[in-house]
Amino acid sequence: MSPAIRTVLGDIPPEELGTCDAHDHLFIGSLTLPGQELDDVEAALAELNAFGALGGSAVVQWTPWGMGPRAEELPGLSRRSGVHVISATGLHQARHYDPDDLESVRDGLAELFVHELTSAPVKAGLVKVAGSYHRLDDHARHVMTAAAEAHHTTDAPIGVHLEAGTAAMDVLDFLCGSHGVAPRRVILGHLHRFPDARIHRQAAEAGAFLAFDGPSRVHHGTDWRLLDSLAALADTGHINQVLLGGDTVTPTARSTADGPGMPFLLSGLRPRIESELGPDIASAIFTENPARAFAARWR
Template sequence: MLIRTVRGDIQPDELGRTDYHEHLLMRSPLLAGDELDDVDRSAAETAELRDAGIDAVVELTPLGCGRDPLGIATIAERTGVHIVLATGVHREAHYGPDHWLRTVQPDDLAERFVLDIVEGCSDADSIGLHGPPTDVRAGVIKVGTGYWSISGFERRVLLAAAEANRATGAPIVCHLELGTAATNVVELLAGAGVSPADVALAHADRNPDPVLHAELATAGVYLGYDGAGRTKYWPDSMLVDCLVSVAERGGAERLLLGGDVARRSSFHAYGGLPGMAYLPSVFVPRVARAGGDELVHAILVSNPARFLAF
């Protein structure tokens, strides 16, 4: 079992403390004016995250959203941070009506995902499915669904991701809009042959329901908590309480933590707040006080190493 990073494969025990969900370089119509498009600034932000105690980052920018394999590899080289890059396609809302991804057939999409993982990611993904090849390989598949909906577009992506998972073993991270449709996604992927242990549900904490989360964890699914610092929804205390409750209900081995900062207005290096280092500097100590150091080690070290290995 290995973890595939942009600088090569590593053993799971080499990964270290892992932020399972970030975007270092990204653009989308939903984030107009808030793009992450400067390698130097994003590298500086990643170095700040490293200095706050994070050893590894999963960069979940998929195809068609400004994914930059060579730029991410540069950031990894400069900072020494292990970075796992994504292949895949986001939820439908991130793609305009004329976007080239809307015309791609599911089998071609699955083939691209597999090539990104096995051979190397395509570059310049704004120009189509077969951009210039690179030797930077992906180590995770990113997909997404809408608010209580799985559109035809998203269903095709989920099935392509399932095909790529069956072919490579690479794990799948699914964006859940506001934490909805969790069981629907799990059932769809399971019906397509994906093991629950290969699935992480991003934004599970946008629906802070510890009973539901514990049920999903018991089924073998990983739960992504990546909403720290978003007080427009609720205070961090609610997320800490939910996370600890899930752990107490038997879900400690299925919890992941990420920042998903994602916007230039939220990166220190671009002049914003709270910055990627908020997760290890502010949120993680609160989890440690509420749940203990053993729980923190599971969430930041053991669980991501197990989930990402294939």
Template sequence: MILPPVIRTVLGDVPAAHLGRCDYHEHLFQVSPLLPGDELDDETASGAEAAALRAAGIDAMVEATPTGLGRDPAGVARISAATGLHVVHTTGGHRSEHYGSGHWLTECPEAELATRFGTDVREGLPAVDARDRGAPATGPGGAPVRAGLVKAGVGYWRIDAFERRVLAAAAATAVSTGVAVMVHLEHGSAAHEVLAALATDGLPADRVVLAHADRNLDPGLHAELTAAGVYLGYDGMARHREASDSAVLDCLERVAAGGGGDRLLLGGDVARRTRYRAYGGLPGLDYLPSRFLPRVRDRLGEELLNRLLVTNPARVLALTPRADLLSAS
């Protein structure tokens, strides 16, 4: 008997068909030495931003803050319950610069990282991030808050020793648990190199999301990547110093027209206190649904927009049986 696919959220597993319109990349809690003054650490304010996202028509989001960066799984679960927003939490690690010198996570060997990330998926995320895991965080109903995605990150045209260990541990976690892997690409660099590393570790491209692909608006490169089966995350909207929304939309249109529409995801990655209205900044989490998505609908149509927001996220976030991954690797 084949069971319908499910997605692991902070409030439990839900049928993939019920996920709805998904913003694939946001942050409700985040504290990093790389981002002084931009801490997301207030549950009330972050909850207000999540509520605004939900009110603007988004049904689900990925909380993309990995290990050691101020995440609050219990707080995320409370926000999810209060807003009705499905939230998929990540485990994993970020690129090296997000961790201070001597941070305990950067000292972990690959096997320890893989065990930790896998435990986050199977048993629950720890209430407090420390090398000694301690008790798992629990949601409003008392159940453990489990991760449904594993993250890795690399620097600009660089995969250092720590980042390579995280990639390998992320791949092992994906193969053993069925979750997908999201990889932060700094300025969209090293995409092929990351895919090659993950393939060496036994993870097929169709279980990988490359975040920030649109920080390098190269439709030819994106066509190559989507043809290889990988998912590309477009999340640079409202970052007008780097590229206009129209440039992001132009690239999106060209890649979709070339056949890549089944491998594209949309998110905001607003990710800063100074960019959240509830913290006193702009433009807020609802910029994506309120300002960008209507332009996608007007230019590319409702059918493609539904694929980008509903069909594609549901496919990649669904837990994939281990046997399927092993047969593909």
């Protein structure tokens, strides 16, 4: 079976994905951000259109189960904008949910993930999980165990929220060492928030994809080190494992409001990468690497 990327409009060959925002959100809501939900369909369309106008052709929404992904809206947005959209299943940290909601799915997580990947009206193309700060708590281990089972059933990639960019190697030890997930099927997110070049290199040497995402987060103080992190990975031969995403999670972070949003990846970051690291590296990060990271031999 040939690899394919599972979009909300169906499976496509990897070479059709194009320029990709590898981690972002069109819709999301959390108990930790009351009143700051992304839930406006027309605002989501405007953001997609702005990204597409700069040559963007794909966005991966990492919003998991229970956080308002509004999967039913994604096919229409993809058609109207002409931008491929990949949706996610999975579960975030426990603090983002009502405890009763978590309890209702706790004993059937793997089955839930497989259903959303293979049988839901709008199929997901990614399982999203989350670590805790510098460790894996019991909730993370439970969710990651279910994600590994769903991966082995479907071959879906697993995207990981690393809290403040930490615990990358703990995640790989657990998913890959304990549960047999191939490292190349794991995407480690938020690594720029903990800009330790040694950890980045170790994760890359293990075989995982490394996602640097979130330049829309004005309260993070490490964005100025992003180019240094990318250059270090290029120098050690790991640039083909690097992804970039916007990770827009509040209305004010969108380009149509006060933030750089999705378009900044192409209007701000890509020109700098092309100038400082070269156009081939930019092409790898934005086009070639996502085509491999999100492809699966779906079962």
